[in-house]
Amino acid sequence: MSQANCDAVAHLIFDVESIADGELIAAVRYSGEKLSADEAIERYQAERLEQTGSTFIPHTFMVPISVVIAKVTADFRLLDIKSLDEPHFRPHVMTKHFWQGWEAYQMPQWVTFNGRSFDIPLMELAAFRFGLSIPKWFDDSGYKSRRNRFSTGSHLDLQELLTNFSAARFNGGLNLAAQSLGKPGKMGLSGDQVQSYYDRGDLKAISDYCRCDVLDTYFVFLRSMVLTGRASLSQETELVDQAKAWIVEQAESCQACADYMDHWSEWTNPWQLDEDETLASATHPVDQADPQPQDAASNESPQ
Structure with missing residues (x-):
């Protein structure tokens, strides 16, 4: 197999950070009250805090302000991570690159x-807001549709x-999942703080936060591949080591990667070399191509 085929992108691991559209909030929720965009956001955040305990505003009133995507091969190797339209962070441009990139890479998962x-x-x-067409995502194929709730292949x-x-x-979300694997998880900034960081113009901090979330998601993805039998624990260990080396290399020019490595710790592997081989083999996927052993009784003729 050629290197190009080996490096083909099969998975796009991504995360989005968003900000509120204050003008839309003012028009929809506070029509006739003549609130400014900032006033509308502040009022809605106060209402959300009282109702839910968080200032986070529903996605219907939001636009993307940072989109970070990791490119991953079919054998789960991390190829690269990109922050779309950085350093401009224009929502309409990020949205266009997001969907066009997915099509350009032949619609990976x-x-x-x-x-x-x-x-x-x-x-x-x-995409709806900015007038973009994405017919390959909105395919009309019934239960096989890429947008089907249970279409995990897409x-x-x-x-x-x-x-x-x-x-x-x-309970605990991505932060818990990542930290259970010895990965950094949340490192100061949280999703409900993105709006305040945007308001003071610190878009790079938002992008860095998003990048670290994508790294956490990649490592949770790797362990999920072990869980579902698509990779062995030993394969995951090798992939983690490769990704760690890549992050260290990127840390020379990427502050987010440097911060990530500052909070890195190793997963404690409970499987010891001298443990029962039967137990240890439970960490390896079953080869579905191998014939399954049959119960001797199943070969007997019915009485």
């Missing part, structure tokens, strides 16, 4: 953490994987 509820709907609505939401499509709650 999106991978997110809670992206089914937020990131993908936000980017769909952004979009793997790791939170849905770990909760059986929200049958259970995942």
Whole structure:
């Protein structure tokens, strides 16, 4: 297989940070009150805080302000991470690059953490807002549609994987999932603080935060591939080492990568070399091509 084929992008792991559209909030929620955009955002945030305990505004009133995407091969190697339209961070340009890039890479699998509820709907609505056509995403193929809730081949939401499509709650979110693997998780900034960072013009900090979330999501993705039998624990260990080396190299010119490595710790592997081989083999996927052993009783003729 050629190097080009080996490096073909099979998964796009991404995260989106967003800001409120104050003019839209003023028009929809406070029509006739003549609130400025900033006043409308502040008032709605206060209402949300009282109602939900968080100032986070629903995605329908938001636009993307940072979109970071990791390119990953079919054998789960990290190729690169890009922050779209950095340093300009123009919502309409980021949205265009997001969907056109997906098509340019031959429509690989999106991978997110809670992206089914937020990131993908936000980017769909952004395309609607900015007049973009994405017919290959909105394909009309019934249950095979890429937008089907259970179409994990098109979009793997790791939170849905770990909760059986929200049958259970995942208290702790990506932060917990990442830290359980020894990865940094949240490092100061949180999603409900993005608006205040934007208001003071610190867009680079938002992008760096988004980049670190994508790195966390990549490592959660790797462990999920072990969980579902698509990779072995030893393969994951090798991939983590390769990704770590890549992040260290990037840290020379990327502050987000440097910060990420400052908070890096290693996952404690409980499997010891001298442990029972039967137990250790449980960390390796079953080769589906191998014939399954049959119960001797099943070969007997019925009485």
